[in-house]
Amino acid sequence: MANNSYLKLEQIGKSFSRGPATTEVLRDISMIINEGEYVSIIGHSGCGKSTLLNIIAGLTPVTTGGVILEEREVNSPGPERAVVFQNHSLLPWLTVYENVALAVNKVFAGKKSRAERHDWIEHNLQLVHMLHARDKRPAEISGGMKQRVGIARGLAMEPKILLLDEPFGALDALTRAHLQDSIMEIHMKLGNTMVMITHDVDEAIFLSDRVVMMTNGPAATIGEILDVKLQRPRRRLELVNNKAYTEARAAVLEFLYARHKAPTIAA
Numbered sequence: 001m002a003n004n005s006y007l008k009l010e011q012i013g014k015s016f017s018r019g020p021a022t023t024e025v026l027r028d029i030s031m032i033i034n035e036g037e038y039v040s041i042i043g044h045s046g047c048g049k050s051t052l053l054n055i056i057a058g059l060t061p062v063t064t065g066g067v068i069l070e071e072r073e074v075n076s077p078g079p080e081r082a083v084v085f086q087n088h089s090l091l092p093w094l095t096v097y098e099n100v101a102l103a104v105n106k107v108f109a110g111k112k113s114r115a116e117r118h119d120w121i122e123h124n125l126q127l128v129h130m131l132h133a134r135d136k137r138p139a140e141i142s143g144g145m146k147q148r149v150g151i152a153r154g155l156a157m158e159p160k161i162l163l164l165d166e167p168f169g170a171l172d173a174l175t176r177a178h179l180q181d182s183i184m185e186i187h188m189k190l191g192n193t194m195v196m197i198t199h200d201v202d203e204a205i206f207l208s209d210r211v212v213m214m215t216n217g218p219a220a221t222i223g224e225i226l227d228v229k230l231q232r233p234r235r236r237l238e239l240v241n242n243k244a245y246t247e248a249r250a251a252v253l254e255f256l257y258a259r260h261k262a263p264t265i266a267a
């Protein structure tokens with residue numbers, strides 16, 4: 001049965017210090033993310049989205065508060081929280097297959113046989129439609145394909161939570177749409193928990209069960225959380241005239257561009 005308090009963010013605060021100066025980036029971030037949920041975090045540039053994601057990933061320590069996953073505090077990186085970054089962080093000297101194998105061998109050494117690991121790598125490449133390019137190196141494939149491999153690598157670690165830091169940010173609009181469709185298909189198929197940072201309002205609504213809207217920094221916090229009441233599977237062409245979709249879109253746009261304008265255009 002789905003766990004309804006799978007991931008808890010408890011009063012997270014984060015300050016960075018440089019010499020005598022301290023900047024409070026995040027303040028009092030609290031929310032509960034359920035198992036299988038797709039949650040997006042949206043907010044203006046510099047408000048602290050990546051910092052929050054890195055805290056969940058265990059890559060950045062909190063200043064106050066904590067991250068609880070299935071009743072346990074997590075404060076260092078672990079394979080149960082895989083991260084997909086914007087700039088497909090593949091190793092250029094390894095093939096597509098080997099890039100995924102690196103993660104799989106690390107996570108499943110001693111737990112899956114060599115043959116099982118091989119099948120699992122191929123299965124995950126198949127999931128993102130990249131099995132055909134398994135022997136290519138990153139320089140030989142497009143940006144969208146690299147991102148697919150990054151997603152396969154994240155999924156292949158069988159994480160409890162997949163953290164996506166603007167996973168489609170560097171891609172052209174069409175490739176981006178294809179990958180959004182793929183990630184939605186994967187999420188429906190696997191039912192995994194996903195937390196994604198994005199700047200794109202349509203992307204956030206299209207993919208998410210809930211959209212977390214962050215206020216501007218310093219001391220950014222959660223301004224509002226929007227429930228996206230759209231049935232799945234969602235088809236982008238059908239959403240254009242969907243009332244729930246246009247209302248959700250208007251609510252996020254109003255938050256970002258009326259009530260919480262980017263600091264540079266706030267005056």
Ligand SMILES: Nc1ncnc2c1ncn2[C@@H]1O[C@H](COP(=O)(O)OP(=O)(O)OP(=O)(O)O)[C@@H](O)[C@H]1O
Nearest residue numbers: 016017025043044045046047048049050051052217
């Ligand atoms: N390691 C660090 N040391 C000092 N300051 C940092 C560090 N990491 C982030 N910051 C500061 O924290 C603030 C939030 O940065 P962060 O990258 O989390 O924002 P963001 O919302 O993800 O931005 P963007 O949307 O542009 O990627 C910024 O002011 C940034 O300069």
